[in-house]
Amino acid sequence: MSSETSQAPTDESLTSNNAGSIHIENLAKEFDTAEGHEQVFEDINIDIEPESFVCLLGKSGSGKSTMLNIVSGILEPTEGQVRFETADGSGDVTLGHVFQSPRLMPWDSNLQNIEFVNEDNPDYTEEVGKQHLDLVGLSDHYHKYPGQLSGGQRQRVGIARALSIDPEVLLMDEPFSNLDEITAEELRKELISLWSELNKTVFFVTHDMTEAIQLADRLLMLGDGEIYGDLEVPLERPRRIDSDEFLKFRQKAIDTFHSIDED
Amino acid sequence: MSIRTQLSRYNVQLLNGDVKSLLSDSFARMIGIGVGFVLWSLLAAQFPRELLPTPIETVGLAWGLVADGTAWIHISTTFQSLFWAFLFAMLLGGTLGVLMGLNSYSQNFFTPYVNIGLSIPGLAWAAVAFLVFSYGSIALGTLRFAPVVAATLTVFPYVAINIWKGVENIDHDLLRMANAFSISRRRVLWRVVLPNIAPQIFSAVRFGLAIGWKVTIIAELFAGSAGVGYKLEHAYQVYQYEEAWAWAAVFLFIIILIEYGVFKPIERRAFDWRSDVELSDIGGA
Numbered sequence: 001m002s003s004e005t006s007q008a009p010t011d012e013s014l015t016s017n018n019a020g021s022i023h024i025e026n027l028a029k030e031f032d033t034a035e036g037h038e039q040v041f042e043d044i045n046i047d048i049e050p051e052s053f054v055c056l057l058g059k060s061g062s063g064k065s066t067m068l069n070i071v072s073g074i075l076e077p078t079e080g081q082v083r084f085e086t087a088d089g090s091g092d093v094t095l096g097h098v099f100q101s102p103r104l105m106p107w108d109s110n111l112q113n114i115e116f117v118n119e120d121n122p123d124y125t126e127e128v129g130k131q132h133l134d135l136v137g138l139s140d141h142y143h144k145y146p147g148q149l150s151g152g153q154r155q156r157v158g159i160a161r162a163l164s165i166d167p168e169v170l171l172m173d174e175p176f177s178n179l180d181e182i183t184a185e186e187l188r189k190e191l192i193s194l195w196s197e198l199n200k201t202v203f204f205v206t207h208d209m210t211e212a213i214q215l216a217d218r219l220l221m222l223g224d225g226e227i228y229g230d231l232e233v234p235l236e237r238p239r240r241i242d243s244d245e246f247l248k249f250r251q252k253a254i255d256t257f258h259s260i261d262e263d
Numbered sequence: 264m265s266i267r268t269q270l271s272r273y274n275v276q277l278l279n280g281d282v283k284s285l286l287s288d289s290f291a292r293m294i295g296i297g298v299g300f301v302l303w304s305l306l307a308a309q310f311p312r313e314l315l316p317t318p319i320e321t322v323g324l325a326w327g328l329v330a331d332g333t334a335w336i337h338i339s340t341t342f343q344s345l346f347w348a349f350l351f352a353m354l355l356g357g358t359l360g361v362l363m364g365l366n367s368y369s370q371n372f373f374t375p376y377v378n379i380g381l382s383i384p385g386l387a388w389a390a391v392a393f394l395v396f397s398y399g400s401i402a403l404g405t406l407r408f409a410p411v412v413a414a415t416l417t418v419f420p421y422v423a424i425n426i427w428k429g430v431e432n433i434d435h436d437l438l439r440m441a442n443a444f445s446i447s448r449r450r451v452l453w454r455v456v457l458p459n460i461a462p463q464i465f466s467a468v469r470f471g472l473a474i475g476w477k478v479t480i481i482a483e484l485f486a487g488s489a490g491v492g493y494k495l496e497h498a499y500q501v502y503q504y505e506e507a508w509a510w511a512a513v514f515l516f517i518i519i520l521i522e523y524g525v526f527k528p529i530e531r532r533a534f535d536w537r538s539d540v541e542l543s544d545i546g547g548a
Binding site: 072073074095097099101103105106107108116117119120145147165 | 436437439440441442443444445446447450454455458461536537
């Protein structure tokens with residue numbers, strides 16, 4: 001493993017916010033099209049516990065990203081609402097975002113990219129930015145530009161950026177789908193390590209079943225406009241993808257995933 | 264590009280044994296200028312000095328204009344016209360460019376004006392401005408309207424088309440990222456939008472000044488009572504061709520000064536990240 005991949009110990013000062021819970025209530029979304037209205041999903045109800053890791057699975061076009069965008073506030077639902085709860089009961093949460101492509105500004109250094117999203121954070125200092133880059137194993141890359149990094153390193157900066165605002169909820173939209181499998185596997189392990197240390201609630205969208213089972217406590221399956229599968233992942237961590245338990249559960253999850261095709 | 268970056272580039276070239284391109288990088292420009300001087304000198308030897316002075320004689324005459332203060336008076340007049348023309352062209356072209364980049368209605372509305380503007384030569388605008396503004400005598404203080412109007416009308420379509428393309432090609436993923444993190448509009452404008460369209464703004468400024476200079480001088484030839492263009496025309500009228508060459512040399516010197524004293528340093532500073540990225544050795548997960 002390269003020096004970039006060895007993870008720095010987590011500094012407790014990096015996380016002061018508790019994890020938040022997500023409550024999706026009677027959610028519906030339709031888009032106007034040339035032919036009329038297209039219903040993406042309707043009457044979706046999901047409760048996500050604080051500090052849990054939930055993966056939303058679905059085929060292309062099932063509305064996974066639409067749902068994530070509604071949760072993140074980028075899109076308005078047609079009906080229903082998304083509510084957050086925090087330990088102090090305020091419901092006022094900070095959301096961290098990690099995108100499919102890292103969406104870093106190429107003219108800013110990695111440190112400046114992290115500073116950019118901390119506009120309203122009075123506690124942000126350059127040191128905080130550096131600590132977050134340390135956290136994702138990029139200690140030697142503070143002042144480098146994203147274009148000087150590999151795809152995996154750029155996604156690490158994206159994760160560091162999202163964590164730097166100390167979010168109660170981390171929203172991740174297929175963040176590893178553009179990476180090669182070896183790099184993606186490495187980042188999955190690091191994400192799990194970060195999640196278990198920082199105690200954030202993670203809502204992760206993916207179409208990769210193995211990835212979902214490796215990461216999540218709970219799998220939600222979206223298709224035909226509804227949540228048709230909701231499975232707890234009963235596997236101990238760390239999870240080996242070649243273990244019998246993993247393969248057995250994976251088969252069960254795949255059967256559930258395809259059950260929608262049989263209806 | 265920083266000295267460190269330039270040295271790294273030379274290092275890479277040397278390590279690759281690419282001495283030839285290193286030499287051509289460093290000397291091609293100088294050799295080009297040298298060849299030009301030699302050809303000019305050879306040509307000058309065929310004509311009387313009053314018609315075509317040698318490069319050294321021309322530099323001497325130009326220095327004379329600078330030393331006795333004549334050059335500054337007329338350069339400042341030309342500069343004044345250029346400044347206002349450039350400002351108006353940037354405001355007009357920039358506004359149209361932003362509107363055209365933001366919505367298709369504005370794009371359809373303004374495209375004919377921009378296309379027509381691009382196809383009309385500066386010389387035509389100079390002649391029209393000369394006629395409209397009563398042979399160039401309409402002025403505000405020392406500022407003559409004809410050169411300003413001619414240069415503004417010639418330059419604004421180039422500015423508009425550059426800014427239009429810049430705004431049209433803004434990276435919407437970055438805007439969505441900023442929206443997701445609830446970044447204020449002002450911060451998005453300064454940190455995302457402006458750096459995103461900086462190459463097009465830079466290109467518009469460069470184009471604008473380069474074309475603006477020429478049209479201002481042409482308009483002064485027609486309609487000036489002061490300025491570098493007026494002095495050029497005056498020198499020809501009184502058969503002082505060597506003085507015309509000297510004015511051309513002064514003009515050339517100023518353009519080189521602006522290119523290497525203003526544009527290149529700003530360009531290096533603004534786009535330094537690109538050269539750093541080009542030189543980097545990307546690897547690792």
